Structure formats: C-alpha cells, structure tokens
Amino acid sequence: MRRSGMERxxxxxxxxxxxxxxxxxxxxxxxxxxxxxxxxxRITHWINxxxxxxxxxxxxxxxxxxxLFPFIFHPDITLGGDVQLSFEKWQDxxxxxxxxxxxxxxxxxxxxxxxxxxxxxATGRFRxxxxxxxxxxxxxxxxxxxxxxxxHDDLSVYNHVQKLLYIGVLTLGVLVVLSGLAIWKPxxxxxxxxxxxxxxxxxxVHFFCMTGFVLFLIVHVxxxxxxxxxxxxxxxxxxxxxxxxKERE
Amino acid sequence: xxSVTPSxxxxxxxxxxxxxxxxxxxxxxxxxxxxxxxxLSLGALTMLTGCDVTNKDATQSVLRAMSAWNDRVQAxxxxxxxxxxxxxxxxVMRPPRFNAFYGREMVKDVDPAAWxxxxxxxIGDKRPWALRDIHALPEVTQRTRHVxxxxxDYIGEWTGVPLKLFLERVGADMTAKYVGFKCIDGYSGSIxxxxxxxxxxxxxxxxxxxxxxKDFGFPIRLRVATKLGFKSPKQIVAMEVTNSYPGGxxxxxxxNWFSGI
Numbered sequence: 001m002r003r004s005g006m007e008r009x010x011x012x013x014x015x016x017x018x019x020x021x022x023x024x025x026x027x028x029x030x031x032x033x034x035x036x037x038x039x040x041x042r043i044t045h046w047i048n049x050x051x052x053x054x055x056x057x058x059x060x061x062x063x064x065x066x067x068l069f070p071f072i073f074h075p076d077i078t079l080g081g082d083v084q085l086s087f088e089k090w091q092d093x094x095x096x097x098x099x100x101x102x103x104x105x106x107x108x109x110x111x112x113x114x115x116x117x118x119x120x121x122a123t124g125r126f127r128x129x130x131x132x133x134x135x136x137x138x139x140x141x142x143x144x145x146x147x148x149x150x151x152h153d154d155l156s157v158y159n160h161v162q163k164l165l166y167i168g169v170l171t172l173g174v175l176v177v178l179s180g181l182a183i184w185k186p187x188x189x190x191x192x193x194x195x196x197x198x199x200x201x202x203x204x205v206h207f208f209c210m211t212g213f214v215l216f217l218i219v220h221v222x223x224x225x226x227x228x229x230x231x232x233x234x235x236x237x238x239x240x241x242x243x244x245x246k247e248r249e
Numbered sequence: 250x251x252s253v254t255p256s257x258x259x260x261x262x263x264x265x266x267x268x269x270x271x272x273x274x275x276x277x278x279x280x281x282x283x284x285x286x287x288x289l290s291l292g293a294l295t296m297l298t299g300c301d302v303t304n305k306d307a308t309q310s311v312l313r314a315m316s317a318w319n320d321r322v323q324a325x326x327x328x329x330x331x332x333x334x335x336x337x338x339x340x341v342m343r344p345p346r347f348n349a350f351y352g353r354e355m356v357k358d359v360d361p362a363a364w365x366x367x368x369x370x371x372i373g374d375k376r377p378w379a380l381r382d383i384h385a386l387p388e389v390t391q392r393t394r395h396v397x398x399x400x401x402d403y404i405g406e407w408t409g410v411p412l413k414l415f416l417e418r419v420g421a422d423m424t425a426k427y428v429g430f431k432c433i434d435g436y437s438g439s440i441x442x443x444x445x446x447x448x449x450x451x452x453x454x455x456x457x458x459x460x461x462x463k464d465f466g467f468p469i470r471l472r473v474a475t476k477l478g479f480k481s482p483k484q485i486v487a488m489e490v491t492n493s494y495p496g497g498x499x500x501x502x503x504x505n506w507f508s509g510i
Binding site: 062063066068079080081082085086089090091092094095096097099100101103104107173183184185186187188190199200203 | 301302303304311313314315316326327328331333334394396397398399400401402416451474475499501502503504509510
C-alpha cells in the first residue's frame with residue numbers, strides 16, 4: 001500500500017519523461033513474468049460472464065411476465081427465444097424458454113461462483129487484493145481519477161475505488177443467489193425468505209442486485225476497453241507492459 | 250470444368266483469371282479474416298437478440314436435461330412434513346386474483362348436477378364421482394400463500410378434501426409416480442406422488458368459506474400449497490394415477506415440471 005502511495009506522489013511530482021522512465025523501472029523482468037491473473041480466476045471470470053449473460057437476459061424476460069415496476073425489457077434484448085417463433089412452436093411468449101435458461105444458468109453461476117470464492121478465500125487472494133480499503137485511500141484515488149492521474153501501470157494492484165467496487169459486486173453476487181433461492185423455495189427455505197422480508201421483498205432484492213450488476217458491467221466493460229491490457233491479462237494471465245521500455249528493445 | 254452452353258447473355262471469352270491466381274493467398278486470407286469477423290459478429294448478434302438460440306433443437310435438449318435434473322433436485326429438497334405457513338383470516342384476498350391462459354369471459358359454466366370426476370389409471374375403484382359425494386367427504390381449510398411463476402402472490406383460504414384422503418378412498422396405488430389432472434377447458438397438469446400426499450394438498454371446493462366461483466375452479470380445483478400456482482389446475486374433470494409422465498399445459502410449454510416452492 002505504502003509503495004503504491006509513494007508511486008502516486010512521485011507520479012504527481014515528476015515530468016512526463018521521468019514518469020515514463022519510472023514506469024519502465026517498476027516493471028522489472030521478474031514482475032513481468034509473474035501471472036497477474038491466476039488460471040482459476042481467468043476461467044471462472046469468463047464462465048461467470050456467460051452465466052451472468054444467461055441470468056440477466058432470461059431474468060429480464062421473466063420480469064416481463066409480471067413487471068415489478070411499470071416498464072418491460074424489450075424482448076429482443078432478453079433471453080427466451082423469439083416471441084413469434086415461440087408462439088408458433090409452443091403457444092407461449094417465450095416465458096418457458098426464459099425459465100429454462102434461468103434454472104439452468106443458476107447452476108453455472110453458483111457452481112462457478114463457489115469455485116471462485118473457495119479459491120480466493122483459501123489462497124488469501126481476497127485479503128491480498130481487496131483489503132484494506134480506507135476512506136483516505138478512496139478520496140485520494142477519486143481525486144487522481146478526476147485529474148486523470150490514476151496509475152494503471154501495475155495491473156496486479158487495485159486502487160481503492162476498484163477494491164470497493166469489487167467488494168460491492170461480490171457482495172451482490174452472494175445476495176443475488178440468496179434472494180434467488182428465497183424466491184425459488186419460499187416454503188422449503190422459508191427462513192431465508194423471511195430474511196428478505198418475505199417473497200416480494202426477495203423479488204425486490206433480486207431485481208436491485210441485477211440493477212447493480214448492470215451498472216457495474218457498464219463501468220467494468222468501459223474501463224476494460226479503455227485499458228485493453230486488462231482484457232489481455234484476463235485471457236493470458238500476463239499483461240503487456242504499459243509503456244514499452246525503449247532502451248531494452 | 251463444367252461445360253458452358255452458349256448464351257447471348259454470356260460473353261464468349263471468359264474473364265482473365267491471372268491476377269486472381271497470382272494473388273490467391275492474399276484473397277483467401279482476406280476472406281478468412283472477413284469470415285472470422287463475420288462469424289464472431291453473427292454469434293454476438295444472435296446472443297444479443299437471443300433470437301432462436303433458445304428454440305434450436307440442440308439448445309432445447311440441453312435445457313430439457315437441466316430441467317429434468319432440477320425436478321430431481323427439488324424432489325430431494327421437498328419435505329413431506331414441512332408445512333407452508335398459515336396466515337390469519339384478515340390477510341385473505343377476496344376475491345383472489347384471476348389467472349388463466351385465456352380471458353375471464355371465456356371461463357366455462359359447469360352444471361353441478363351433470364358434472365362428474367372421472368378416474369383412471371392405477372386406481373382400485375374407478376367409478377366416477379358426483380359433486381355431492383365429494384362434498385360429503387371430510388374437509389380441511391388452509392390459509393396459505395399462492396405463488397405464481399410470474400412473480401405475484403396472495404394469501405388465500407381454500408377448503409376441501411385432502412387429496413391423500415381421496416386417493417385412499419378410491420384405492421389408488423400410492424406407490425405410483427404421478428397424479429394427473431384434466432380440466433374442462435383443455436388445461437392439464439400433473440404432480441409427483443409425494444406432493445400429492447402432502448397434508449396441504451387438497452381437492453378444493455370452497456374459497457374464503459364460499460363455494461368456489463367458476464373463475465377460480467368451480468366445481469373442484471387442486472390446491473398444492475408447496476408448488477407454484479400453475480400446478481393447481483382448476484375445473485377438474487378427470488384424475489389419473491400413473492407411472493408414465495402425464496406432462497401438463499405449461500409443462501409442455503417448457504415450464505419446469507416439479508415447480509416446488
């Protein structure tokens with residue numbers, strides 16, 4: 001933590017050439033060979049991406065059948081099959097297809113999530129990557145971000161805003177599964193449904209978890225596209241250096 | 250080479266192919282790139298619109314297998330003794346919420362004198378039942394939560410004969426897998442035997458203390474407190490005990506069969 005704080009101060013103080021040089025120094029050959037994202041994290045990340053796609057898409061279609069709020073999701077951006085074709089084949093708007101997806105996708109989401117959580121807790125990766133989050137750290141990073149001075153040179157270190165967002169989205173992941181179970185089994189798992197203030201309460205939580213995921217995804221995908229090295233690191237495990245060190249080429 | 254029949258629309262001499270042959274590698278690589286890009290964007294587009302991925306045979310066989318797996322998991326989660334919570338009379342919704350696969354004006358009238366419950370399958374005494382005979386059976390009342398697959402719910406009060414008692418009375422084979430129902434409007438449904446024998450599963454004749462309205466299942470409907478609403482068919486005309494999967498109206502439209510709650 002102290003190191004990244006020092007780095008930030010240095011970055012503010014140095015000229016752009018010096019900053020370039022510093023960046024190349026900080027990426028030592030040893031560090032470059034180290035995998036930023038372990039294989040399990042990369043695999044579970046992409047499986048989770050597919051599972052989220054299935055769950056959100058089919059969830060929207062299920063929502064449409066009895067909207068909790070006065071709007072519906074356009075069927076074309078939902079998962080459950082083409083409306084017209086579903087009517088021709090099944091005399092159904094596609095709710096049947098959406099239910100199939102949702103109750104199949106939940107296994108992918110939960111089993112994959114369990115592997116991810118088990119790995120991260122067992123190896124201490126969560127504590128290493130996501131803690132500590134401090135208010136001063138948060139304010140400092142937000143300030144840097146607003147002045148476009150937030151450092152991304154070392155992808156293996158998350159800034160405080162990232163940490164908070166990842167902790168938040170992981171919490172939502174737990175909540176969405178629990179509220180989903182509460183909706184699925186309000187009689188067998190009545191105590192869980194009670195925790196969410198009843199069946200409709202669980203529906204609200206389930207919906208707002210989805211909303212949280214969508215908002216997170218917008219930021220997450222946008223930032224990944226802005227710093228494409230992060231996408232590379234999530235596929236190969238390594239990130240190409242932020243600034244190609246000229247003197248070494 | 251294909252022999253070409255002379256035609257006034259075709260030039261006599263074919264186009265010179267030398268340039269194409271010289272640059273075949275380049276052209277192919279461009280095509281391959283375009284093909285890859287095209288496939289990727291097409292794939293992304295299909296996923297985005299969700300269009301017909303769902304209705305593909307291969308997808309359906311996977312999704313159906315998953316649904317069957319979920320039936321087994323839910324049968325395992327189901328407890329034959331755990332009761333759905335009961336609520337005070339003040340919470341009961343009157344009248345309840347109407348729901349069918351057609352509009353309210355389409356609900357069929359039933360002549361109670363002519364109505365009969367037909368019995369079929371693994372049942373000892375298959376004589377059909379008249380309504381007054383069903384009314385003569387012991388009744389229980391439950392005030393439980395009705396949960397619809399769509400997401401809405403309400404608390405209702407249903408009175409009727411426990412299905413278990415009725416199955417015993419007609420000499421049904423309780424080791425059979427399924428109890429199936431057929432309705433006057435063409436609706437149908439089926440439940441597992443364990444759920445059929447649950448204390449809160451009943452052949453309902455009254456709602457909120459009054460004789461069932463036709464909109465809500467007159468003369469008899471099934472009420473399963475441990476399953477989603479669509480698993481409780483209304484205006485029943487026939488019942489079957491069987492080992493071969495009877496399916497059901499929404500189940501045939503790919504809703505999960507067990508649908509326990």
